[in-house]
Amino acid sequence: MSPARHGNSRRSRIVPLAAATVAVAALAVVPGTANAGTALPVRQATALSATLTTALGDRTAGSYYDRALSRLVVTVTDAAGADQVRAAGAIPKHVQYRxxxxxxxxxxxxxxxxxxxxxxxxxxxxxxxxxxxxxxxxxxxxxxxxxxxxxxxxxxxxxxTGGRLRPLISGGDAIWGQGLRCSLGFNVHDSEGNPALLTAGHCGVATNDWWEDSSNYQHIATTQGADFPGHDYSWASYDPGVDSPSAINTGQDITGAGEATVGEQVTRSGSTTDVHEGTVTGLNATVNYEEGSVYGLIDTDVCAEPGDSGGSLYDGETALGLTSGGSGDCSSGGETFFQPVPDALAAYGLTLP
Missing domain, CATH: 3.30.300.50 (GMP Synthetase; Chain A, domain 3)
Known part of the structure; x- marks a missing residue:
């Protein structure tokens, strides 16, 4: 029986795409709050952001983490909102639009x-x-x-931008499909506790089988679900007895998944360019590839290149994203978008680690 597939199951033609650096307008600090806020680790700041976003509702355009101050900055549209943010231990900043x-x-x-x-x-x-x-x-x-x-x-x-937005798929090392190369994102378990892997959806849509070598000699996994476009995640079950490859090139242990925060320092691991660091620049991004639009992505200034698709984005022990696409390269720099890991786990009933 062939494995169940989700979304667009046709074999995708992956073509180049790109991204850009966008000028950011200055925001006015609410008077008297330049030194306000409580120093927080980024994961605590992420939790506080979710709480304040819910409380403020329409009166905020989001938040970001100021690494230099180790503080959460939350946008507000009125004085009452600023008071709420300040009382919660974060720094308010005024914005014009709800x-x-x-x-x-x-x-x-x-x-x-x-x-x-x-x-x-x-x-x-x-x-x-x-x-x-x-x-x-x-x-x-x-x-x-x-x-x-x-x-x-x-x-x-x-x-x-002078580049082209593209899913970062190629043919080379790490995990090989039928005529393509992608990167393993994270090792996970299915609902019955069996080992499996997460990677990009456009990788899983393009191939049903995965090998550990470019000659397609050692079969290791079979795609069970793939969603692309719309989302960009897929999973594959490992063959019995397969010693699953490491998800993180650095050997970093991953203990769970979490949401990213604007301003958070992150690390990306991929089969083409290994390990690179950068910063989360935006959340809930829409990217319009030739194959269709993908929603809800994490935007970063981390570089990536073809073949890095599906690779892991993480902060310490927390899994954040799967490499989707972007622009530039790791010589001149670039912009890369990531599918949030919590969404992928929820979609397929998977657990991490």
Whole structure:
């Protein structure tokens, strides 16, 4: 019996894509709060962010972690919200637009400007929707996107990049599929306790079988579920007796999964470029690949290259994401998007470790 597949099960043609650096507008600190806030480890700051986001509702555009201060900064649209943030031990910053206003902008973009080679997300540092267009967005497509951003007024800002947005799939080492190479994200267990692996959805959509060698001699796993586009996660069950490969090149132990926080320092491991560090720059990003749109991604300034797809994003013992796609390289730098791990675990009923 063939394994169950989810989402688009056709064999994908993976093509290049890219990302950009977007200018961030300065935010005014609420008077008298320059030294406010309680120093917190990033995981505690993430939990506090979730609590305050719920409490503030429409009166915030998000939050970010200030590593220099070890403090959580939370955006607010009114004085009452600033008081709530300050009382909770975080630093408030004023922004002009409510969450619902920015959500309406991204929803409109999804209807009218879902153009391959573009990406957007709400940036809590600026309180705007940041839109990126790669080098393939020209002519009528660029005119459509420019109009959409202009119609949003000050709620959105457009930036260009010279690269191309792409899922980072290739052919080489780590885990090999049928004519492709990806990276193992994390070793997990299925609902019955059997060992399995997590990787990118566009990898699992493209192949049913996984080998540990480029000659496809030693079969190690079979894809059981794959979602792409929409999401970008897949899982494969290991063959009986397989000594599963390490998920993290550094040997870092992973004890569980968690949500990322803007400003958090993170590490990415991939089969092409090994281990690189960087910072989370945004959450809930939409990326429009040639194959379709993927939602809810983590945006970072970590570099990656083809073949790193599916690789792990983590902070210490906490699994955060699976490498989806991005731009640039690890010589000149770049921007990379990640599928959050908690979503992938929940989708398939998997556990980590």
């Amino acid at each position: 969450a619902s206003e920015l959500a309406a902008v991204t929803a409109r973009f999804d209807r009218t400007a879902r153009i391959p080679g573009t990406a957007w997300r709400v940036d809590p540092r600026s309180g705007q929707v940041l839109v990126t267009a790669d080098s393939t967005v020209t002519g009528e497509k660029l005119a459509t996107l420019t109009k959409a951003v202009g119609d949003a007024g000050g709620k959105a800002k457009l930036a260009r």
